[in-house]
Amino acid sequence: MGTRETIVEAAMAIVRDQGVARLTLDEAARKAGISKGGVLYHFKSKDDLIRGMVQRLIDQCDQLNQEYYQREPEGPYRWARTLVRACFDPTGPANDPVGGALLAAVTVNPVLMEPVHAMYAKWMERLASDSPDMTRAGLICTAMDGLYFQRLMGLRLCEADACERLMNHALELLTPKEGEPS
Amino acid sequence: MGTRETIVEAAMAIVRDQGVARLTLDEAARKAGISKGGVLYHFKSKDDLIRGMVQRLIDQCDQLNQEYYQREPEGPYRWARTLVRACFDPTGPANDPVGGALLAAVTVNPVLMEPVHAMYAKWMERLASDSPDMTRAGLICTAMDGLYFQRLMGLRLCEADACERLMNHALELLTPKEGEPS
DNA sequence: CCTACTGTACCGTCCAGCCGGTATAGTAGG
DNA sequence: CCTACTATACCGGCTGGACGGTACAGTAGG
Structure with missing residues (x-):
């Protein structure tokens, strides 16, 4: 599975398990097993991630x-x-x-x-x-x-x-x- | 109308007009015409305000x-x-x-x-x-x-x-x- | 070497909650 | 009536932490 998909999946899981407020770039990165830089490489902003x-x-x-x-x-x-x-x-x-x-x-x-x-x-x-x-x-x-x-x-x-x-x-x-x- | 009600009303208006993200204690206070301290006097936390x-x-x-x-x-x-x-x-x-x-x-x-x-x-x-x-x-x-x-x-x-x-x-x-x- | 990708360090901003203070009203004792 | 004390309501500055976003330095595969 592509990294992009992994990140989206992780973001979904965070929202599902911990609520919207907990969805941060750091947390998404952590959950996806990469660094924040990695996330921002694939999605140029948080809004962009949500769009995804x-x-x-x-x-x-x-x-x-x-x-x-x-x-x-x-x-x-x-x-x-x-x-x-x-x-x-x-x-x-x-x-x-x-x-x-x-x-x-x-x-x-x-x-x-x-x-x-x-x-x-x-x-x-x-x-x-x-x-x-x-x-x-x-x-x-x-x-x-x-x-x-x-x-x-x-x-x-x-x-x-x-x-x-x-x-x-x-x-x-x-x-x-x-x-x-x- | 009691101050408490005024604050709740203001908070509702913010969420309605500007979205959830814009709901802050400062903004609620501003809209209600009092200070943040005043808001926190009536509701001891943001969660408490939302409860209201x-x-x-x-x-x-x-x-x-x-x-x-x-x-x-x-x-x-x-x-x-x-x-x-x-x-x-x-x-x-x-x-x-x-x-x-x-x-x-x-x-x-x-x-x-x-x-x-x-x-x-x-x-x-x-x-x-x-x-x-x-x-x-x-x-x-x-x-x-x-x-x-x-x-x-x-x-x-x-x-x-x-x-x-x-x-x-x-x-x-x-x-x-x-x-x-x- | 170069491209795609990842990691780290850092900056500026925003915000919740805290806290010391003020003003007003009530109350009790003398 | 005056003083001392207390309770209620409200103010606004401060701080510590979180978070979005940037900069840059790797690194692995082709």
């Missing part, structure tokens, strides 16, 4: 969504269903406990959120492309954001089984019944 | 929920409907643009989240007390969290009208139809 973290998250999400999309049967709400399934992937970035605290790090510098905004816009576009009822799809996907939020905040509302019921219920709501007005 | 902010948020939420609960007709999902309505209150804490960035401030010190956890637990209890289908209620309320998350992150997915449609759709899903199971 954000990009990584986006890439992971994109990849995961792509995979689930392939696997999801065609039909209405295919993208919405994909998003739901990806959100519950136990290995995905959404389930890294407090992992996305990356986004919290971003709170410090809102400008760094722009790539995320772009990602969201893309998702919405996809969602709109195959959702018979965009309000319905939006509501369900917003619930997925809620799940993410709860994880970020350390709220443990979903025990494993309640979690699965939640997912199934969301999917049900995205499966138009026969004879139901779209 | 969290408490204020909780109190506001509680009050808002109480109000909406009174106004909400009896019947199944009364609490769930209350939470939905409160979430869309334009003057409520949930709609203070980026206001809840308070929670982001908290990201800095996860320990300070404990009161919020307690609040959540109470909400869940209430929710469970009058929801025929807890999975349904949980999903909808999680969507409300998602809304909050999107606001925190500066994602503007709800234009005013889409927002209203979302709320109505959520309420519909909490209004059991005649002849529907459960």
Whole structure:
């Protein structure tokens, strides 16, 4: 694995385990097993490092969504269903406990959120492309954001089984019944 | 208004207008029109100040929920409907643009989240007390969290009208139809 | 030797928390 | 009424440490 990736990985781990405040160049270097100079060689500033973290998250999400999309049967709400399934992937970035605290790090510098905004816009576009009822799809996907939020905040509302019921219920709501007005 | 409240108010404003990173004792003092010493007289540390902010948020939420609960007709999902309505209150804490960035401030010190956890637990209890289908209620309320998350992150997915449609759709899903199971 | 990369030493800034001080009000004893 | 003492509220300078960023001196592989 490239040094760059190692550093990003280390930075993520720090945020996850110790909170955003603890993310410093020194600490990231230590955790990555190199020196601060090394970190600053690869990322020319702390903001730059955070940018790297954000990009990584986006890439992971994109990849995961792509995979689930392939696997999801065609039909209405295919993208919405994909998003739901990806959100519950136990290995995905959404389930890294407090992992996305990356986004919290971003709170410090809102400008760094722009790539995320772009990602969201893309998702919405996809969602709109195959959702018979965009309000319905939006509501369900917003619930997925809620799940993410709860994880970020350390709220443990979903025990494993309640979690699965939640997912199934969301999917049900995205499966138009026969004879139901779209 | 007591000095304590003034300080909390000032701190909130800073976080809302300038981001968490800008929240310092000096700045809070300046904005509140007193000196740093004064701030530290009322809150013995920065963490303590943040604790005060969290408490204020909780109190506001509680009050808002109480109000909406009174106004909400009896019947199944009364609490769930209350939470939905409160979430869309334009003057409520949930709609203070980026206001809840308070929670982001908290990201800095996860320990300070404990009161919020307690609040959540109470909400869940209430929710469970009058929801025929807890999975349904949980999903909808999680969507409300998602809304909050999107606001925190500066994602503007709800234009005013889409927002209203979302709320109505959520309420519909909490209004059991005649002849529907459960 | 040169390029890519890593390590170390250091600088300037910022900030939390401390502390000594001031002002005001209340209270008690004589 | 006056003095001594105490409590509350607030002020602002100081300091020690942390952190981002720079400069520069290696060093290993090609």
